[in-house]
Amino acid sequence: MNEGAGARLLPMGERAVLVELASLAGVLALAGALQAARPPGVVDLVPAARTVLVQVDPAVLTLAQARAWIERVAAGERPGGAGGAHPPAAPARSHVIDVRYDGPDLAAVAAALGLAPGELVARHTAADWRVAFTGFAPGFGYLISPQWPFDVPRLPAPRTAVPEGALGLAAEFSGVYPRRTPGGWQLIGTAATRMFDPLAAEPALLAPGDLVRFRAVGT
Amino acid sequence: MSGASILIEAPGLLATVQDLGRPGHADQGIAPSGALDRGALALANRLLGNARGAAALEITMGGFSAVLVPARRAAPGATPHAAPRGLWIALTGARGDAEIDGRPFGPNQAVFWPAGTRLRIGMAEAGVRFCLAVRGGIDAPIVAGSRSSDVLAGLGHPPLAPGDTVAIAGDLAGPIPASDPVPRGLERALLEVALAPGPRAEWFTPAARAALFDATWLVSNDSNRVGMRLHGPVLERVRAGELPSEGMVVGAVQVPPSGMPTVLLSDGPVTGGYPVIAVVAAASLDRLAQARPGERLRFRRATL
Numbered sequence: 001m002n003e004g005a006g007a008r009l010l011p012m013g014e015r016a017v018l019v020e021l022a023s024l025a026g027v028l029a030l031a032g033a034l035q036a037a038r039p040p041g042v043v044d045l046v047p048a049a050r051t052v053l054v055q056v057d058p059a060v061l062t063l064a065q066a067r068a069w070i071e072r073v074a075a076g077e078r079p080g081g082a083g084g085a086h087p088p089a090a091p092a093r094s095h096v097i098d099v100r101y102d103g104p105d106l107a108a109v110a111a112a113l114g115l116a117p118g119e120l121v122a123r124h125t126a127a128d129w130r131v132a133f134t135g136f137a138p139g140f141g142y143l144i145s146p147q148w149p150f151d152v153p154r155l156p157a158p159r160t161a162v163p164e165g166a167l168g169l170a171a172e173f174s175g176v177y178p179r180r181t182p183g184g185w186q187l188i189g190t191a192a193t194r195m196f197d198p199l200a201a202e203p204a205l206l207a208p209g210d211l212v213r214f215r216a217v218g219t
Numbered sequence: 220m221s222g223a224s225i226l227i228e229a230p231g232l233l234a235t236v237q238d239l240g241r242p243g244h245a246d247q248g249i250a251p252s253g254a255l256d257r258g259a260l261a262l263a264n265r266l267l268g269n270a271r272g273a274a275a276l277e278i279t280m281g282g283f284s285a286v287l288v289p290a291r292r293a294a295p296g297a298t299p300h301a302a303p304r305g306l307w308i309a310l311t312g313a314r315g316d317a318e319i320d321g322r323p324f325g326p327n328q329a330v331f332w333p334a335g336t337r338l339r340i341g342m343a344e345a346g347v348r349f350c351l352a353v354r355g356g357i358d359a360p361i362v363a364g365s366r367s368s369d370v371l372a373g374l375g376h377p378p379l380a381p382g383d384t385v386a387i388a389g390d391l392a393g394p395i396p397a398s399d400p401v402p403r404g405l406e407r408a409l410l411e412v413a414l415a416p417g418p419r420a421e422w423f424t425p426a427a428r429a430a431l432f433d434a435t436w437l438v439s440n441d442s443n444r445v446g447m448r449l450h451g452p453v454l455e456r457v458r459a460g461e462l463p464s465e466g467m468v469v470g471a472v473q474v475p476p477s478g479m480p481t482v483l484l485s486d487g488p489v490t491g492g493y494p495v496i497a498v499v500a501a502a503s504l505d506r507l508a509q510a511r512p513g514e515r516l517r518f519r520r521a522t523l
Contacts, residue, residue, distance in 0.1 A: 010418035010419075011415065011416035011417065011418060011498075012417065012418050012466075012468055012471070012495070012498055013415040013416075013417070013468055013470060013471070013497075013498025013499070013500070013501075014415045014498070014500055014501060014521065015468065015501065016466075016468050016498075018418040018465060018466065020418075043242055043243050044242070044243055044244075044245040044246060044466075045246060046245045046246050046466035046489065046490070047246070048463065048464050048465045048466055048490050049463035049464060049465070050462075050463045050465070051463075051465040051466060052466075053245070053465065053466025053467075053468070055245070055466075055468060133246075133490075134246060134247055134248040134489075135248050135464055135488075135489060135490040136248065136490075137248060137372065138247060138248040138249045138372050138374065139247060139248060140248055179373075198360070198362045198374055198375075199360060199361075199362065202363075203247070203249070203362060203363050204244075204247035204248065204249065206247070207246055207247055208246050
């Protein structure tokens with residue numbers, strides 16, 4: 001009964017359902033559709049690489065009601081489409097992040113991709129990015145773009161300290177470190193925009209589905 | 220507020236500010252956090268006439284001492300109660316000796332803490348986490364709607380250190396209700412924890428899935444607000460490799476390649492790549508958080 005739209009519903013305790021999909025594109029489509037039709041009682045809706053976690057307050061929305069809602073929404077989706085084929089019904093928030101492209105790995109990454117550093121910067125700033133999901137640390141968004149075909153390996157050994165604001169690349173993703181942490185992404189720049197402000201009403205700048213452009217500023 | 224403040228002399232193993240946490244921000248990578256024994260927090264707040272979500276101190280294993288520092292001299296013309304003579308408090312959760320300037324006081328009741336005196340909590344004799352609540356609640360910076368500390372992500376007030384002072388908020392619901400001490404025992408029988416199904420049970424052998432319920436598990440020393448590691452039979456997998464990271468919930472029983480399960484608690488990671496074999500039922504989480512290193516527990520199937 002769960003297979004119709006390629007979404008597999010897995011149990012996650014008494015208050016959550018984990019929906020598994022075949023691709024990140026399927027995740028983005030379903031997460032967008034669920035977000036657009038989110039009923040009261042959904043506490044959290046957490047997209048990840050192949051799954052969407054739906055957590056409920058069972059006093060408001062029972063698990064059975066949540067499963068029925070997810071199945072209905074999933075049945076209305078066409079999975080397997082290209083990334084971004086299903087724009088969310090609600091208008092996405094968009095952000096411009098100012099970056100100094102001065103990262104310690106910029107030259108090496110550009111060389112590995114067969115680009116001049118300036119060319120890599122031009123492609124990175126020309127691309128339309130979208131927050132696929134978050135994780136790793138509060139405020140860290142995994143950004144993908146249909147105009148970014150590259151697959152960047154992680155560093156062989158992670159750095160013990162990546163500074164706050166560092167812009168990194170790994171696999172198909174771009175991401176900005178919201179605070180100083182260890183990290184294995186290849187660093188190509190430094191964002192001037194703050195990604196996480198604990199005392200703001202909404203501490204994290206990015207949420208899944210948000211649109212992002214990077215703008216080069218003077219180094 | 221020009222009220223009294225609490226000067227921490229000894230925080231013990233770990234003392235943090237906790238309220239009901241910040242659920243609903245997992246899509247921004249923010250864990251729910253909040254008191255591990257939510258029933259203990261609710262009881263303490265009820266005893267003091269506090270708002271339901273007022274923040275308190277969560278004190279791990281005891282060994283705590285603090286002095287109540289009186290408010291600074293009130294400004295001329297200020298009302299007399301701007302310089303309070305003390306503070307009503309309640310201690311719930313774990314059990315152990317507690318005293319104010321050498322005079323013992325009992326748990327689960329409103330107690331007056333006179334300004335200028337020292338409150339001590341001895342080592343826990345039952346349970347792990349004391350909840351020390353004060354009338355009005357503990358004040359701390361509010362992050363995403365909560366004063367809770369998240370020790371993994373570093374949100375909220377950092378864990379308390381000797382010399383820290385914490386102020387009192389104004390999170391009141393009404394007067395201190397008249398009530399007798401509330402009996403709320405920590406049963407000493409073998410702890411039974413209810414488990415609901417998890418998403419990746421099929422990653423494990425039938426023997427492992429049976430052993431989860433048949434074995435007696437030992438709470439390891441390697442336990443904190445992020446997670447509780449259990450010792451018991453190795454839970455063998457039928458599938459190797461890791462998952463792409465997926466959303467996690469409080470109570471998720473993750474099994475890393477070692478085969479030794481870890482139960483994620485309030486400050487646990489929001490996403491993770493270890494398969495989840497089962498999830499602790501919400502009704503068992505408070506009691507699990509009071510399970511001591513070395514204590515034994517068994518899992519049973521939750522009735523859904």
